[in-house]
Amino acid sequence: MNLLDMVREAGVIGAGGAGFPTHVKLETKADYILLNAAECEPLLRVDQQLMELNTDEILKGFELAARFVDAKKAIIGIKEKHKRVITRLEERVNALQLQDYIEIKKMPDFYPAGDEQVLVYELTNRIVPEGGIPIQVGCVVLNSETALNIYNASQGMSVTEKYITVTGDVPTPLTVKVLIGTPILEVLKLSGIHNFEDYAVIDGGPMMGPILENLDGFVTKKHKGFIILKKDHHLIKKKSLNTESAKRINKSACEQCRMCTDMCPRYLLGHSIQPHKMMRAINYSVTDIEGQKSAQLCCQCNLCELFSCQAGLYPKLTNLHYKEMLAKLNLRYKTTKTQLETRSMREYRRLPSKRLTIRLGLNKFDNEAPFTKTQLTAKTVAISTSQHVGAPAVPAVSVGDKVEVGQTIGKTPENSLGANIHASIAGEIIKIEKDLIVIRGE
Ligand code: SF4
Ligand code: SF4
Structure with missing residues (x-):
């Protein structure tokens, strides 16, 4: 299997929130490949921490993708203010002898530095045509977590986990790795808040994220952050x-x-x-x-x-x-x-x-959200068949089947845009609904 097949099989999608299937981005040749490490939404803290913790894996995943699309240059776009992460990246780029291929470009701290088209211009001086996409000016853009998932896919690992920042008006802001399909409410409670009657939750960054209508949902590959604020916060009022x-x-x-x-x-x-x-x-x-x-x-x-x-x-x-x-x-x-x-x-x-x-009235919540190992072990997970751009995955299992971690439980329909989905825990399939596959752990 080549990288594209491995990425397709592993169900890798854009982890920045858009959810576009990554293998499609690799079906091309490009002048530049860009790592979107701008993380421009206020309060979100996933990408910087991931790059510090998983530096080699992200760099290797990025390089693999870059070589696959024949990019002449691979550029990491990161804000200048993230000095510690930049130092770490520089050290590891040199140690892996990638300094002639991977360039680290420091960006000013502005919003929306991570908008794909803004990033393309900042890093390459090229302007994506109106209504166009980056490949039209020879660029492929990947998010840091996506690069990590590409590396994992090259090692035969499917996407079964997600990194999420939980922050806002909470006692314990933090960033965690959770299994896909974990109840969102369990993740929210890690913030130290247990009763959400007076709170609203923004799904994603405070700028682009919508209010989460239903706290009883489940974590998907697209989740990136949950911002918890009091219902009377003006941002919540405005978004509501x-x-x-x-x-x-x-x-x-x-x-x-x-x-x-x-x-x-x-x-x-x-x-x-x-x-x-x-x-x-x-x-x-x-x-x-x-x-x-x-x-x-x-x-x-x-x-x-x-x-x-x-x-x-x-x-x-x-x-x-x-x-x-x-x-x-x-x-x-x-x-x-x-x-x-x-x-x-x-x-x-x-x-x-x-x-x-x-x-936005968020300056007092603009705090660290340190990566924290969680004891959260979901006994039952509910995995969405539609957590990406394109057609929903078609169940590849039946009720009563036993599955292993990483096993494919839903496949992209033939000749369609989409992404496979995988079991995030070992156990038994107990329910298959229109858009969910439920696994009860062993
Ligand atoms: S949301 Fe407003 S500022 Fe952003 S691209 Fe649209 S019109 Fe421009
Ligand atoms: S007042 Fe009208 S023109 Fe001025 S910024 Fe608001 S929407 Fe735009």
Whole structure:
């Protein structure tokens, strides 16, 4: 089996949160391969700790992927402030004699440094075309944990564990390794909070993560962090607002100052997205479909809603409204730009993470979340068949079957985009539902 087959068999997906099957990214040739170690969402602490703890495995996984796609250079993008991790990476890159191949590029501390297209520009000076993907400018981007999973796959290990930061307004912020399929509530309780009546949980980073509607779910390969905050925290209130109320507020107050546009990271890359125009369109019921298509260039980083707009409005949501409307009409933005140039003010409009954290009201929770070995041993796990981009995995087991750790229990349907899933504990299959396979431990 070559690396691509091993990665496919092991069910590796993008561990940064998007969940795109990694083997598809390896089915290509690239000039550059980039390790996204920017970890730009405030409060999340997985990637930096993983790179310190599993440095060699991540570097080897990254190198394996880089050689596989014939990259002429492999670049690690990490924020300059992570000095200890950078020193460790430099030491191990030299020790593994990879210094001529792997470069470590230090990035300023801004949001969203980890947005794929922003990262590509910061590390290579290339601009991904509007509505495009990094490979169109010869780049493949991998997250640090994904590189670790690629290394594990090369050693015959499937993805059965996930690293997660649990933090926020909690007594014990921490980062843990848990089995896929563990009840989320058990993971949340590791924070020292046991009664969640007064709390809400953000699934992922505070900028892009949604409020977790149901705490009774199970850990998937896509989980990266849980931010626990009191229900009356303004970020929770803002994220909890329903779409109809947001639309009403938008209509009443947009002053067309265009700060949402001027600060937008995709606009600053030279793309045509202009959220203030979408606000104008929705408020005045403009029916210019061609103009509205630029909403599809929004990466939903949320910077406009949670920082730029001083009136507290919802331009991202407006983009989303147009995206959904255009999807129903099966209409896509088509770029006419053959040459892209960043906006002249870009350098000065990258948002410092510290300012963002203060604005979000999270500065007092911006603490270490140290990696902690947990005694959490799930007796029963429920593994989702749909924890990735693409078609759900088709169960490859039946109720009553005995399974071993790492055994494939769900397979990607033939000729489909998707990822295999595996048993994270040894035991018996006790239930197979539409989108879950439940294993009871031995
Ligand atoms: S949405 Fe906010 S930032 Fe954007 S133009 Fe309107 S008032 Fe200004
Ligand atoms: S969410 Fe707002 S700031 Fe982010 S890309 Fe979309 S329009 Fe731009």
